[in-house]
Amino acid sequence: MKALLLVDIQNDFLPGGALEVPSGDAVVPLVNELLPLFSQVVATQDWHPAQHLSFASNHAGAKIGDVIDLNGLEQVLWPDHCVQHSKGAAFSDDLNVDAIQMVFQKGTDMNIDSYSGFFDNGHTKDTGLGDYFHSQGITEVFIVGLATDYCVKFTALDAVKLGFNTAVITDATRAVNLHPQDGEIALKDMQQAGVRLITSADLKSTIN
Numbered sequence: 001m002k003a004l005l006l007v008d009i010q011n012d013f014l015p016g017g018a019l020e021v022p023s024g025d026a027v028v029p030l031v032n033e034l035l036p037l038f039s040q041v042v043a044t045q046d047w048h049p050a051q052h053l054s055f056a057s058n059h060a061g062a063k064i065g066d067v068i069d070l071n072g073l074e075q076v077l078w079p080d081h082c083v084q085h086s087k088g089a090a091f092s093d094d095l096n097v098d099a100i101q102m103v104f105q106k107g108t109d110m111n112i113d114s115y116s117g118f119f120d121n122g123h124t125k126d127t128g129l130g131d132y133f134h135s136q137g138i139t140e141v142f143i144v145g146l147a148t149d150y151c152v153k154f155t156a157l158d159a160v161k162l163g164f165n166t167a168v169i170t171d172a173t174r175a176v177n178l179h180p181q182d183g184e185i186a187l188k189d190m191q192q193a194g195v196r197l198i199t200s201a202d203l204k205s206t207i208n
Protein backbone atom coordinates (compact mmCIF):
# COMPACT_ATOMS: atom_id res chain seq x y z
CA MET A 1 0.00 0.00 0.00
CA LYS A 2 1.15 3.49 -0.90
CA ALA A 3 0.86 6.71 1.06
CA LEU A 4 1.44 10.33 0.04
CA LEU A 5 3.19 12.23 2.82
CA LEU A 6 2.81 16.03 2.76
CA VAL A 7 5.64 17.65 4.70
CA ASP A 8 5.04 21.07 6.29
CA ILE A 9 3.00 22.78 3.54
CA GLN A 10 2.36 25.66 5.92
CA ASN A 11 2.02 29.40 5.39
CA ASP A 12 5.26 30.28 7.17
CA PHE A 13 7.22 28.26 4.59
CA LEU A 14 5.52 29.95 1.63
CA PRO A 15 6.60 33.27 0.07
CA GLY A 16 5.72 36.06 2.50
CA GLY A 17 5.90 33.65 5.45
CA ALA A 18 8.26 33.90 8.42
CA LEU A 19 10.66 31.23 7.11
CA GLU A 20 9.89 31.49 3.44
CA VAL A 21 11.15 28.82 1.11
CA PRO A 22 11.85 30.32 -2.32
CA SER A 23 9.02 29.25 -4.68
CA GLY A 24 7.58 27.09 -1.91
CA ASP A 25 4.11 27.91 -3.23
CA ALA A 26 4.94 26.14 -6.51
CA VAL A 27 4.54 22.74 -4.84
CA VAL A 28 0.89 23.30 -3.89
CA PRO A 29 -0.81 22.83 -7.30
CA LEU A 30 1.39 19.79 -8.01
CA VAL A 31 0.47 18.24 -4.67
CA ASN A 32 -3.23 18.91 -5.30
CA GLU A 33 -2.92 17.00 -8.58
CA LEU A 34 -1.25 14.02 -6.90
CA LEU A 35 -3.78 13.70 -4.07
CA PRO A 36 -6.36 11.71 -6.07
CA LEU A 37 -3.73 9.06 -6.89
CA PHE A 38 -3.52 7.98 -3.23
CA SER A 39 -5.99 6.36 -0.88
CA GLN A 40 -3.78 7.32 2.08
CA VAL A 41 -2.71 10.95 2.48
CA VAL A 42 -0.93 12.05 5.64
CA ALA A 43 0.55 15.46 6.52
CA THR A 44 3.16 16.69 8.95
CA GLN A 45 2.84 20.09 10.59
CA ASP A 46 5.66 22.04 12.21
CA TRP A 47 4.01 23.11 15.48
CA HIS A 48 6.21 25.09 17.83
CA PRO A 49 5.52 26.75 21.18
CA ALA A 50 6.50 30.48 21.14
CA GLN A 51 9.39 29.63 23.49
CA HIS A 52 10.89 27.09 21.07
CA LEU A 53 14.66 27.05 21.34
CA SER A 54 15.13 26.78 17.58
CA PHE A 55 14.05 30.43 17.42
CA ALA A 56 16.90 32.96 17.41
CA SER A 57 14.60 35.29 19.37
CA ASN A 58 14.78 32.95 22.36
CA HIS A 59 18.60 33.30 22.67
CA ALA A 60 20.05 36.61 23.82
CA GLY A 61 22.43 38.04 21.23
CA ALA A 62 21.84 35.31 18.65
CA LYS A 63 21.11 35.92 14.98
CA ILE A 64 19.00 33.98 12.52
CA GLY A 65 21.22 31.42 10.79
CA ASP A 66 23.60 31.03 13.74
CA VAL A 67 24.39 27.43 14.63
CA ILE A 68 24.41 26.65 18.34
CA ASP A 69 24.67 23.61 20.57
CA LEU A 70 21.17 22.88 21.87
CA ASN A 71 21.22 20.17 24.54
CA GLY A 72 24.06 18.41 22.74
CA LEU A 73 22.69 18.74 19.19
CA GLU A 74 23.70 21.19 16.48
CA GLN A 75 20.84 23.61 15.98
CA VAL A 76 20.36 26.23 13.25
CA LEU A 77 18.55 29.25 14.68
CA TRP A 78 15.45 30.22 12.72
CA PRO A 79 13.07 33.14 12.70
CA ASP A 80 9.97 32.53 14.83
CA HIS A 81 7.80 30.28 12.66
CA CYS A 82 4.88 27.86 12.81
CA VAL A 83 3.86 28.97 16.28
CA GLN A 84 1.01 26.76 17.45
CA HIS A 85 -2.44 28.01 16.32
CA SER A 86 -0.99 30.94 14.34
CA LYS A 87 -1.92 31.63 10.72
CA GLY A 88 1.69 30.88 9.81
CA ALA A 89 1.34 27.36 11.17
CA ALA A 90 -1.81 26.67 9.16
CA PHE A 91 -1.68 24.69 5.95
CA SER A 92 -1.67 26.69 2.73
CA ASP A 93 -5.16 27.99 1.87
CA ASP A 94 -4.61 26.65 -1.65
CA LEU A 95 -3.93 23.09 -0.47
CA ASN A 96 -6.81 20.64 -0.73
CA VAL A 97 -6.75 19.78 2.97
CA ASP A 98 -9.93 17.69 2.70
CA ALA A 99 -7.80 14.92 1.22
CA ILE A 100 -5.62 14.67 4.36
CA GLN A 101 -6.54 11.71 6.59
CA MET A 102 -4.11 12.26 9.46
CA VAL A 103 -1.87 15.09 10.65
CA PHE A 104 1.28 14.49 12.72
CA GLN A 105 2.60 17.54 14.56
CA LYS A 106 6.25 17.94 15.44
CA GLY A 107 8.57 20.41 17.14
CA THR A 108 6.18 20.74 20.08
CA ASP A 109 8.91 20.34 22.75
CA MET A 110 10.69 23.69 23.19
CA ASN A 111 13.97 21.95 24.05
CA ILE A 112 14.48 19.98 20.84
CA ASP A 113 13.77 20.54 17.16
CA SER A 114 12.13 17.98 14.94
CA TYR A 115 12.86 18.07 11.24
CA SER A 116 11.68 14.52 10.59
CA GLY A 117 7.99 13.71 10.67
CA PHE A 118 8.83 10.44 12.46
CA PHE A 119 11.19 11.40 15.32
CA ASP A 120 12.72 14.48 16.94
CA ASN A 121 16.29 15.43 16.02
CA GLY A 122 17.70 13.37 18.91
CA HIS A 123 15.67 10.33 17.81
CA THR A 124 14.24 10.13 21.33
CA LYS A 125 10.52 10.79 20.79
CA ASP A 126 8.32 9.26 18.17
CA THR A 127 5.41 11.16 16.57
CA GLY A 128 3.45 7.97 15.91
CA LEU A 129 3.71 8.33 12.14
CA GLY A 130 5.64 5.08 11.63
CA ASP A 131 3.16 3.08 13.71
CA TYR A 132 0.29 4.71 11.84
CA PHE A 133 1.74 3.66 8.49
CA HIS A 134 2.26 0.12 9.78
CA SER A 135 -1.33 -0.01 11.08
CA GLN A 136 -2.57 0.99 7.63
CA GLY A 137 -0.43 -1.56 5.80
CA ILE A 138 1.64 1.18 4.16
CA THR A 139 4.88 -0.10 2.64
CA GLU A 140 5.59 2.64 0.10
CA VAL A 141 5.89 6.33 1.03
CA PHE A 142 5.92 9.19 -1.48
CA ILE A 143 7.12 12.47 0.00
CA VAL A 144 6.33 16.03 -1.13
CA GLY A 145 6.53 19.42 0.56
CA LEU A 146 8.94 21.76 2.36
CA ALA A 147 11.77 22.09 2.79
CA THR A 148 13.98 19.75 0.74
CA ASP A 149 17.10 20.45 2.83
CA TYR A 150 15.47 20.09 6.27
CA CYS A 151 12.14 18.45 6.95
CA VAL A 152 11.76 16.59 3.64
CA LYS A 153 15.32 15.25 3.92
CA PHE A 154 15.11 14.03 7.51
CA THR A 155 11.63 12.60 7.00
CA ALA A 156 12.82 10.65 3.95
CA LEU A 157 15.95 9.39 5.72
CA ASP A 158 13.86 8.12 8.65
CA ALA A 159 11.33 6.52 6.31
CA VAL A 160 14.15 4.50 4.73
CA LYS A 161 15.57 3.58 8.16
CA LEU A 162 12.13 2.33 9.19
CA GLY A 163 12.06 0.08 6.14
CA PHE A 164 9.57 1.92 3.94
CA ASN A 165 10.13 1.94 0.20
CA THR A 166 10.63 5.70 -0.02
CA ALA A 167 10.45 8.15 -2.91
CA VAL A 168 10.77 11.94 -2.93
CA ILE A 169 8.86 13.70 -5.71
CA THR A 170 11.51 16.28 -6.46
CA ASP A 171 9.45 18.80 -8.43
CA ALA A 172 6.96 18.89 -5.53
CA THR A 173 9.65 19.99 -3.04
CA ARG A 174 11.66 23.21 -2.64
CA ALA A 175 14.73 24.02 -0.53
CA VAL A 176 15.48 26.82 1.93
CA ASN A 177 19.06 27.00 0.57
CA LEU A 178 20.70 28.90 3.44
CA HIS A 179 23.77 27.91 1.38
CA PRO A 180 23.05 27.88 -2.37
CA GLN A 181 23.68 24.15 -2.93
CA ASP A 182 21.87 22.81 0.15
CA GLY A 183 18.88 21.50 -1.80
CA GLU A 184 21.05 19.67 -4.33
CA ILE A 185 23.25 18.19 -1.60
CA ALA A 186 20.17 17.07 0.33
CA LEU A 187 18.83 15.24 -2.73
CA LYS A 188 22.16 13.45 -3.18
CA ASP A 189 22.26 12.50 0.52
CA MET A 190 18.76 11.08 0.27
CA GLN A 191 19.57 9.14 -2.88
CA GLN A 192 22.69 7.67 -1.29
CA ALA A 193 20.61 6.52 1.66
CA GLY A 194 18.25 4.64 -0.64
CA VAL A 195 15.54 7.21 -1.33
CA ARG A 196 14.21 7.10 -4.90
CA LEU A 197 14.07 10.51 -6.59
CA ILE A 198 11.19 10.76 -9.03
CA THR A 199 9.09 13.48 -10.65
CA SER A 200 5.35 14.02 -10.44
CA ALA A 201 5.18 13.10 -14.15
CA ASP A 202 6.91 9.75 -13.41
CA LEU A 203 4.39 9.09 -10.69
CA LYS A 204 1.37 9.98 -12.81
CA SER A 205 2.56 7.64 -15.55
CA THR A 206 3.17 4.68 -13.20
CA ILE A 207 0.22 4.85 -10.79
CA ASN A 208 -3.30 3.85 -11.95
Ligand code: VGL
Nearest residue numbers: 008046146147150151152
Ligand atom coordinates in the same frame (compact mmCIF):
# COMPACT_ATOMS: atom_id res chain seq x y z
C1 VGL B 1 11.69 23.34 8.66
C2 VGL B 1 13.38 24.67 9.45
C3 VGL B 1 12.75 24.78 10.67
C4 VGL B 1 11.12 22.55 7.51
C5 VGL B 1 11.05 23.43 9.87
O1 VGL B 1 9.88 22.32 7.49
O2 VGL B 1 11.89 22.17 6.61
N1 VGL B 1 12.86 23.96 8.46
N2 VGL B 1 11.59 24.16 10.86
Ligand code: ZN
Nearest residue numbers: 046081082107
Ligand atom coordinates in the same frame (compact mmCIF):
# COMPACT_ATOMS: atom_id res chain seq x y z
ZN1 ZN C 1 10.49 24.50 12.66
